[in-house]
Amino acid sequence: MQYIKPQSIFTILFFTALVFVQCSNTVPSNVAKSVLSTNDSTPKDTMKVIKTEEEWKQQLTPKEYKVLREKATDRPYTGEYESHWDSGIYVCKGCGTELFRSETKFDAGCGWPSFYQGIDSSKITEIVDKSMGMYRVEVLCSKCGGHLGHVFTDGFGTPTGLRYCINSTSLGFKKKE
Numbered sequence: 001m002q003y004i005k006p007q008s009i010f011t012i013l014f015f016t017a018l019v020f021v022q023c024s025n026t027v028p029s030n031v032a033k034s035v036l037s038t039n040d041s042t043p044k045d046t047m048k049v050i051k052t053e054e055e056w057k058q059q060l061t062p063k064e065y066k067v068l069r070e071k072a073t074d075r076p077y078t079g080e081y082e083s084h085w086d087s088g089i090y091v092c093k094g095c096g097t098e099l100f101r102s103e104t105k106f107d108a109g110c111g112w113p114s115f116y117q118g119i120d121s122s123k124i125t126e127i128v129d130k131s132m133g134m135y136r137v138e139v140l141c142s143k144c145g146g147h148l149g150h151v152f153t154d155g156f157g158t159p160t161g162l163r164y165c166i167n168s169t170s171l172g173f174k175k176k177e
């Protein structure tokens with residue numbers, strides 16, 4: 001019964017095409033913007049201490065720089081805190097953030113200081129590390145981005161079942177008075 005004039009069909013097609021063109025123009029640019037803004041804001045939100053590589057080199061010893069900034073690993077059974085059982089708090093060597101309590105340190109027999117829990121989960125950032133052909137979870141200081149070590153799920157017999165395997169070189173220690 002209804003008769004649509006050819007002119008109306010042309011109008012409908014024109015507006016449909018217009019909407020399509022607008023969508024295809026705006027959607028990708030919005031996506032691109034959100035990706036860029038996410039990437040742009042991540043370091044500012046999570047890395048509170050931001051220094052140039054030159055500044056880190058001046059602050060840290062060459063060994064500390066290699067571990068904290070270049071993700072090197074202490075040789076097993078060589079670190080200062082591997083067999084260290086004093087009471088106190090382990091801090092980040094890069095920025096002094098309190099990371100682990102001595103009460104959560106345990107002897108995992110792996111050759112590195114091992115903790116089953118951090119002081120505060122917000123102080124430790126965990127990211128997937130697929131380097132060296134392995135699937136591991138890397139542990140970083142949330143404040144300065146310093147590499148601390150890795151966390152594994154073989155902390156057998158501990159309250160969390162986790163083993164934060166940390167380089168002594170990444171740590172400082174504040175002894176309990």
Ligand SMILES: [Zn+2]
Binds near residue numbers: 095141143
């Ligand atoms: Zn730090």
